[in-house]
Amino acid sequence: MLCCEQKALHAHTFCTAKTHTHSEHRGRNMGGVRGILLDSSVLLPSAGDDVSGDAVLRSGADFLLRKLLYSKIPTGISHEQDLSSPNECLLQETAKTYTCPIFYLSLQDDISSEVSRVWEDNGGCFIHVVSSFREDLYHGSGWLKVIVGSAEKRPSNDFEYVVATGMSSISIHKLEELPLLICNLNKKAMGKEALTVGYVMKPSREEDFAKRGAFPLCPTQNGLIFLPLNYGLPMSSQLKLVDAVLHKATDEILAIDMDSPSEFSDRVTFTTNLQELQRNIKLQLDCCVIDPFNNIFPILDRLKIQQILIGLETVNIQGRHKIRAPHFLKVDSFDEPNLDQRLAEANLSLPNIVKPQVACGVSDAHSMAIVFKVDHYKDLNVPLPAVVQEYVDHSAVLYKFYALGGKIFYAIKKSIPNADTLMNLFAEKGLKPLHFDSLKSLPVAKEGLSANSCQVDLELVNGAADWLRRTLDLTIFGFDVVVQEGTGDHVIVDVNYLPSFKEVPDDVAIPAFWDALKEKIVSGKSKQPTETS
Incomplete structure (x- = not known):
C-alpha cells in the first residue's frame, strides 16, 4: 500500500491508495492511570538537598515531566499556598513549560473534588505523587498515593504487588521510577491485550517521536504501551516489564573500524549504555528486539x-x-x-x-x-x-x-x-x-x-x-x-x-508505526517455542 505526502512543492497529489487509518487516534486509557498529580514536594528541592543559587527543580523532575508531557495522561502540580516567591515562580514556569495545571491545596483539602473540575472522570485511577514528609496529605478516595524517598523497605516486586492487591499507597526511591509503575498499572488494566514496548534513543530523537504522539504511556488503540527505558535504573528489572525493545542503536555508536578483518558486529564499538542493554536483552529470551542488532549492521x-x-x-x-x-x-x-x-x-x-x-x-x-x-x-x-x-x-x-x-x-x-x-x-x-x-x-x-x-x-x-x-x-x-x-x-x-x-x-504515520511494531511483536511471539515443545 502506497501513500505520499507533499511538502507544498506543487499542487499534485501522488497516492495510489488510501492507507487504512483508525477511527480514533488518541490513546485509550482502558481503566488504567487517568491522571497524575505531582506535589511541589517532589519537584522542589528539600532542605537537605545540595542546592545553591537560583531555584531549580529537584533531581529527576525534568526527566519525569518530559516523559509525561507527551504521555497522553493528564498531569498537574499541587502545592500549598505559602511557598517562597522564588519557588512559586519556578513552579509557575514549570507548569507553563509542561502544560500542567496547578492545584493549590492544604493538608485538609480533598484533592479528588478539586481535580474533577479540571480532568474528565473516565475510569481508572488518579496518582498523587508526594515526598515522604508530605505523605499525610489527603488525596481523596480512589487515589493511589506514591511516596518518593521513603525510608520504608519494600519488596522488589512491589509494583506488581500494588497492582494485584489494590493498595492505596506505595513507596518509590526516585521520581524516575514512576513511569515503571504507570506502565504496570496500565498493563494490568488492559489485561492480556497489552503489549509493552520499551524504547531507547537519544533525547532529541525521542522528543521528535514523542511530540508526534508516538510514545504514549497510556495504551494505544491497538494495545501498545510505551515505556522509556532509563539507564539510571537497573535495566534487568525494566526489561522484565516489556514485550519488546525498540532502539536506535546508530545513536549509540562510538567508532566503526572498517579496516578490521573480523565480523562486522566486532568492528562496531557501542556506548557502555548500549552494551549494557545488549547484555540484559540476552537474558530475556522472550523479549522481541526491533530490530535485532545484527540486522542493522548492513545499514x-x-x-x-x-x-x-x-x-x-x-x-x-x-x-x-x-x-x-x-x-x-x-x-x-x-x-x-x-x-x-x-x-x-x-x-x-x-x-x-x-x-x-x-x-x-x-x-x-x-x-x-x-x-x-x-x-x-x-x-x-x-x-x-x-x-x-x-x-x-x-x-x-x-x-x-x-x-x-x-x-x-x-x-x-x-x-x-x-x-x-x-x-x-x-x-x-x-x-x-x-x-x-x-x-x-x-x-x-x-x-x-x-x-x-x-x-x-x-x-x-x-x-x-x-x-x-x-x-x-x-x-x-x-x-x-x-x-x-x-x-x-x-x-x-x-x-x-x-x-x-x-x-x-502524523494521523496516518503514527497508527501505521504502532501497527508495524505490534505485527513484529506478535509474529516474534508466535515463533517462540512453547513450554511443551
Whole structure:
C-alpha cells in the first residue's frame, strides 16, 4: 500500500491508495492511570538537598515531566499556598513549560473534588505523587498515593504487588521510577491485550517521536504501551516489564573500524549504555528486539548496502522500467595510479559522488563530495575507505520512501541538479570538488519541481520495498529513489534504519508505526517455542 505526502512543492497529489487509518487516534486509557498529580514536594528541592543559587527543580523532575508531557495522561502540580516567591515562580514556569495545571491545596483539602473540575472522570485511577514528609496529605478516595524517598523497605516486586492487591499507597526511591509503575498499572488494566514496548534513543530523537504522539504511556488503540527505558535504573528489572525493545542503536555508536578483518558486529564499538542493554536483552529470551542488532549492521556500511542492492535485478519485469543499485566502486586511497581505469571498469563516468563507507553513527559519515575530474580525487577531503557512486541525472527530484511494516509511504523533495546544470553553476569556480554534509548542506536545485518530473512507478517501488524488507529483515526503514532521465531507471541511492518519516502526516504515520511494531511483536511471539515443545 502506497501513500505520499507533499511538502507544498506543487499542487499534485501522488497516492495510489488510501492507507487504512483508525477511527480514533488518541490513546485509550482502558481503566488504567487517568491522571497524575505531582506535589511541589517532589519537584522542589528539600532542605537537605545540595542546592545553591537560583531555584531549580529537584533531581529527576525534568526527566519525569518530559516523559509525561507527551504521555497522553493528564498531569498537574499541587502545592500549598505559602511557598517562597522564588519557588512559586519556578513552579509557575514549570507548569507553563509542561502544560500542567496547578492545584493549590492544604493538608485538609480533598484533592479528588478539586481535580474533577479540571480532568474528565473516565475510569481508572488518579496518582498523587508526594515526598515522604508530605505523605499525610489527603488525596481523596480512589487515589493511589506514591511516596518518593521513603525510608520504608519494600519488596522488589512491589509494583506488581500494588497492582494485584489494590493498595492505596506505595513507596518509590526516585521520581524516575514512576513511569515503571504507570506502565504496570496500565498493563494490568488492559489485561492480556497489552503489549509493552520499551524504547531507547537519544533525547532529541525521542522528543521528535514523542511530540508526534508516538510514545504514549497510556495504551494505544491497538494495545501498545510505551515505556522509556532509563539507564539510571537497573535495566534487568525494566526489561522484565516489556514485550519488546525498540532502539536506535546508530545513536549509540562510538567508532566503526572498517579496516578490521573480523565480523562486522566486532568492528562496531557501542556506548557502555548500549552494551549494557545488549547484555540484559540476552537474558530475556522472550523479549522481541526491533530490530535485532545484527540486522542493522548492513545499514552501517555503504559498500555492503550497494552489494545487497545488486539483488534488485530479481524484482525487475521485462518490458518495464527497472529498479537498480547505482554503479559503485570501493576506494581505499584517492592516490591510486590506475583510479581512472578502475572507474571506467565499474561503469562510472564523471561526475561522481563520493561517500564514506561508514554510513552513519560517526561524525563524518555524511561528509561527501561531488567530483568533476579524475584529478580532483587527489587530496579529496572525504573519509577513507570511501564508496564512489554513480551520479544519476534525475531532474532534481528525490523520492523518500518509508516502510512501516507492510505499509509504504513516500514524499517528494527537491534534490541535486543534473550534472550539466551543476557543472555550469560551478564552472566559474574552476570545477573544484564540491564538498558538503548531506545532513546539512545538500546542494539542491533552486527551481521548483516540474509537473512532468514526478513519474515514479509506484508498483515497481512497492515490489522493491517488499524485497528489501525480506532481505534486510527490518521492520521500519527508509530508502531514497531517483528516476534517471532518459532511461527511466529507478535507482535506490540510500537506505537507512528507523527514519523519522516526518514528511508523512502524523494521523496516518503514527497508527501505521504502532501497527508495524505490534505485527513484529506478535509474529516474534508466535515463533517462540512453547513450554511443551
